[in-house]
Amino acid sequence: MRPFDDPAVEAAFDALPEDTRKGALALRELVFDTAQALPDAQPLTEALRWGQPAYLAPKGSTIRLGGHKQASFALFVHCQSRLMGDFTSAFPDEDRLEGNRAVLFDDPDQIDDTRHGWLIARALTYHL
Template sequence: MTQIEDPAVAAAFAALPPDTRAGALALRDLILETASALPSAQPLQEALRWGQPAYLAPKGSTIRLGGHKSAPFALFVHCQSRLMGDFTTAFPDEDRIEGNRAVLFDDVDQIDPTRHGWLIARALTYHL
């Protein structure tokens, strides 16, 4: 796991319940790994948005990580983008989705590097 540079982001992760933190950190690793393979996603910024860890690429759409009322953790994308619609078209009925804004997870083992990496890559390059 790559060290969290921003103390506010580190504190936000530390404040999460253990199950939520484990899932959010696993998604963070996938975001960082995916971004490292995308020159257009550099420099990737890790910051807080709405009190949650968020990832912003120069030509991307914001990705947020955190807990959800219906699941221990979730990957959030901008609700007014086409990201979730494209994701559910490419991977129908493979995830629990909340509307056009989040993929919901009950367990770290549900994270699929291929499928969720696809969504992350699209978000990080959304405005290209």
């Protein structure tokens, strides 16, 4: 597991229920792996936004990770962006979604590096 730079972010993960934490940490690894693989790699900042771990790139749109009332954990994107619309066009009916703001997960095995990595890459480069 990648070490935390911000103790507040680490504390936020530690406060999550075990199932939620396991899935959110798996998504965190995918966020960092995807960011490193981008041809237009940008510095990635990990911080808290709305009390949840968030990932920000200078030319990107914020990604948040956390629990969800209808799922064990979720990957959130900015609801006023076109990210979820593009994602559902590229991968129709492959995920459980909450409108235009989140991909919902019940198990870390549901995380697909290709499909969800695509969404993460689009978010991290949204304004390029």
